[in-house]
Amino acid sequence: MFNLVAGSLLDIGGKLIDKLIPDPEAKAKAHQELLAMQQRGEMAELETRMAAIMAEANSADPWTSRARPSFLYVFYFILISLVIIAPFVGVFFPVEMQQFYENVSAGFKAIPEELWWTFTTGFVGYGGMRTYEKAKGVAK
Numbered sequence: 001m002f003n004l005v006a007g008s009l010l011d012i013g014g015k016l017i018d019k020l021i022p023d024p025e026a027k028a029k030a031h032q033e034l035l036a037m038q039q040r041g042e043m044a045e046l047e048t049r050m051a052a053i054m055a056e057a058n059s060a061d062p063w064t065s066r067a068r069p070s071f072l073y074v075f076y077f078i079l080i081s082l083v084i085i086a087p088f089v090g091v092f093f094p095v096e097m098q099q100f101y102e103n104v105s106a107g108f109k110a111i112p113e114e115l116w117w118t119f120t121t122g123f124v125g126y127g128g129m130r131t132y133e134k135a136k137g138v139a140k
Helices: 002-020 024-040 044-057 067-092 094-109 113-136
Strands: none
Touching (some): 002 024
């Protein structure tokens, strides 16, 4: 399994290089650097993380395999509540909703920007990997 993850990371990296770098010389240099990174072991941490994610996703325990999607569902619920439900309720209770939005705004401002970037990176990575798995027919 570890070799599968490592191979797929190199494949993805190679495809990204092919699509993003038009200059043939720069492309060849980027491919060489990617292979050098693998040989130096700099990709070991990323490969270990991917292996852990794959192990959790393939776990027979429903609490383990559903932890990430469940977190995303909770986040979806929060967004829907703030964007759709709260404005609808605000039509009937405008004074209370003004205080509600001030409290929500203060709560979001209390979250450090680094945490937002961490969540965004995880969200985009999870969504991208799920799409890739489904396109390749690997997903359950």
